[in-house]
Amino acid sequence: MHSTHSETSVRVWDPFVRVFHWSLVSCVVLNYFVVEEGETVHQVIGYIAAGLVLARVAWGFVGSRHARFTDFFPTLARLRAQLASLRAGQHPFHPGHSPLGALMMLALMALVLALGLTGFLQTTDAFWGDEQMQEIHEAIASALMALAGVHGLAAIVLSRVERVNLVGAMFTGIKHRPGDQPGLR
Numbered sequence: 001m002h003s004t005h006s007e008t009s010v011r012v013w014d015p016f017v018r019v020f021h022w023s024l025v026s027c028v029v030l031n032y033f034v035v036e037e038g039e040t041v042h043q044v045i046g047y048i049a050a051g052l053v054l055a056r057v058a059w060g061f062v063g064s065r066h067a068r069f070t071d072f073f074p075t076l077a078r079l080r081a082q083l084a085s086l087r088a089g090q091h092p093f094h095p096g097h098s099p100l101g102a103l104m105m106l107a108l109m110a111l112v113l114a115l116g117l118t119g120f121l122q123t124t125d126a127f128w129g130d131e132q133m134q135e136i137h138e139a140i141a142s143a144l145m146a147l148a149g150v151h152g153l154a155a156i157v158l159s160r161v162e163r164v165n166l167v168g169a170m171f172t173g174i175k176h177r178p179g180d181q182p183g184l185r
Contacts, residue, residue, distance in 0.1 A: 014064040050116030066096035111144040
C-alpha cells in the first residue's frame with residue numbers, strides 16, 4: 001500500500017515551541033555578534049532570553065504533547081537506548097526530541113539561564129566591576145556558542161543521515177518520516 005503525505009507526517013512542534021526557538025536564537029545571535037556587551041540593550045536582550053527559557057520550562061509541563069518534558073526527558077535508559085541504536089547503525093524516528101537532542105536542549109537552556117544570572121549579578125553591588133564574574137559570564141557565553149554550533153551542525157547532519165528535515169520542522173512544526181522527503185535522500 002502506498003503511503004500518503006498525511007500518513008507519514010507528524011505535527012510535532014507547536015507555535016509556542018517554534019516562536020520560542022527562533023526568538024531565543026535571535027537573542028543569542030544579537031547579544032553575541034551584534035550588540036556591544038555591557039550596553040543596556042545587551043542586558044534587556046539577555047533578560048528576554050532568560051524569560052523565554054523560563055517560559056519554555058513552564059511549557060514543558062503544560063504544553064502540547066511533544067513539548068512536554070515527559071515526552072522527551074533524557075533519562076539514562078532513553079540515552080542508553082539511543083546510543084545502542086546509533087552503535088548498531090540504526091536511526092529510529094523520534095517524533096519529538098531524541099534523547100541526545102533533549103540533553104542538548106536542556107544544556108543550552110541551562111547555559112542561557114546561567115548567562116542571565118551572571119549578567120544580573122554584574123549589576124549588583126556585590127559584583128559590580130568584578131572581573132572574575134565577567135570572565136565567568138564570557139566563558140558561559142563561549143560555551144553556549146560552542147554548543148549552539150554543535151546543535152546546529154547535528155541538526156543538519158542528522159537531517160541527512162535520518163532523512164528527516166529537522167531544521168524545516170522547526171519552521172513548519174511538522175516532521176516528515178523517512179521516505180516522505182525525496183529531496184533528503
